[in-house]
Amino acid sequence: MHDEPPTTGARRARIADVARAAGVSATTVSHALSNSGRVSEQTRERILRAAEDLGYRPSPRATALRSGRSRTIAVASSMSAAVAGGAARQGFYLEVAAAAAERAFDYGYALVLVPPIPDELIETLGHLSVDGLLVVEPAQDDPIVRLARRDGVPFVSIGSFPGATDAEEQIDLQSDTAAELVIDHLVRAGVRRPALIVGDRPRTSYAAIEHAYRRAADDHGWPPVVERIFEADGEDGGRQAATRLLTADPQTDAIIAWVDAFAVGAVQAATALGRTPPAVRIVTRFDGPRARASEPAVTAVRLHLPEAATAGVDELLRLLGATTQPRAPIPRPELVFRASSPDHQQQA
């Protein structure tokens, strides 16, 4: 757990101490402990006993320097601007981080949490000493991805992203399916004037919903209305956009707000205009704490982020040669109906 200078009494045991206690060389201790199988069983046991007695644990710092591996990975969100707008999508990021930390730990890897940081500070990530990187839903030309590419740090994205090369591993969050689920739901519910709010950066998930939306608009004769707002504006942005939409066209009967923070703002806007959802239906993508805690709560898509994060760690550790285990599977996204847009069945 540490490599402090000996503050509290007993100095931490080093490999040399174990060697001395066992009457062998440090080399042999290293071999014995790494299970390379080149040490006689008898010697090995003596060494293990000595190590145990001394409470020896190899210095992770020395191991890292020598081996070039730190057994540490990091998870970073590309939604760096989010910090300005009040932790937009934080639930998303933390849900991934928590599951990833658990899986990483199972493999004996530590997980570093990189806070959302402004693009200018991305460079300072050079301080990190990690073997690999998990990037949460990068945008096209995402600065974090650029840095990882430049430094040759293996990375895996949670969610696919525009501009990924064939060699880059992505955990598919099935954005197309999520988009279709939501659009189908609205179609079946019989809406006639749904509008769409997405963020302003090029992300796969936005492209997916916009595509599905425009196609449905074509099919059903909806006038297509797409608002693109700053991600960093979060709830405020969603509130303002929804207010604009509902004022510009009072016939608007649904808002697809594709970021949970936008949706929460949209619910507030609709309510303030006397059109409390589901009077205007509001739906979003990520079924996280925000969607659940909104009042009324927001219909959303269960993306199975923990499973995706787990698969991301599996994949990353495979890249690092730390496992040969195949990716854990990720279930298909599912719609979670809430008061902001109940299932049409139930109200029929």
Next chain:
Amino acid sequence: MHDEPPTTGARRARIADVARAAGVSATTVSHALSNSGRVSEQTRERILRAAEDLGYRPSPRATALRSGRSRTIAVASSMSAAVAGGAARQGFYLEVAAAAAERAFDYGYALVLVPPIPDELIETLGHLSVDGLLVVEPAQDDPIVRLARRDGVPFVSIGSFPGATDAEEQIDLQSDTAAELVIDHLVRAGVRRPALIVGDRPRTSYAAIEHAYRRAADDHGWPPVVERIFEADGEDGGRQAATRLLTADPQTDAIIAWVDAFAVGAVQAATALGRTPPAVRIVTRFDGPRARASEPAVTAVRLHLPEAATAGVDELLRLLGATTQPRAPIPRPELVFRASSPDHQQQA
């Protein structure tokens, strides 16, 4: 960001490369870069330019080994058993982690997220190479605290804990105040048979609420009813305990469930028994995602965890000699009224 073997083309620059390019020794480069002030301004500039040109960033691994500091801290929750019970209190832990990661980053420190792990695995934390530790609400004799003490790893607890020594730094979450806020609220609301559910481990927060509860019971002639359940049982445990309480004494008119997961379970139990809150008032301590997303939502205490986490990082980095900045202040806890137990004012 990395120290990979040169997978992708250009090898990463080392200090020797900078020295060569600037026509000086590695020693001088080190001095120039660490701003020790023993290098002539002219030489310094030449070195900085060379470093810049080569994209040089010191290897964190080498720096860590040599200096004995990794510029990394970890945050761990003592609620290790929680994992079994479905991530009880996860919201609490992650809220601390997110804020701590941000503050740590400001200081140039990375934050490692230690997932909730069973006590038997605590030993494996020896793999971590961290300079210090943040422990979230440890219990008495908490294994994580024991490990930190044994290894001499500086640590700070978020929330005070029983058995802390005078020398150990704790960030006070003002458990007494939180307890009093809740008890006062129930007293003013006129409840006559409130019951208390706490976890089975010795924690400051449980002691605080039990103390306040018993005193109020004395003062107001409530029959004191305290259920102690396994923390790891989470929502289930809360549901079962609340069911027992409400069945044993149908006059029970309030349940103080001091872990958010317990409270969510209690709400479900009360609802299932046809006594949907606030018919039975239900209140909890931590105002997190669980309390907010419950249906009805649960009255809770805003503990200002992000501020506490920030202060914890400040304090820890002070212990590590990395800052002299005083702790950030933490606001007083406040009650957040929700449907499970509205303010008595509003219903009077």
Next chain:
DNA sequence: CTGAAAGCGCTTACAG
């Protein structure tokens, strides 16, 4: 099966 030696990339007395 076992060990001496080199080296991972820095920093830090120490000497000049």
Next chain:
DNA sequence: CTGAAAGCGCTTACAG
């Protein structure tokens, strides 16, 4: 002001 040398604690060819 600048540099040669030692050393942080390991692992890994290599030799025996």
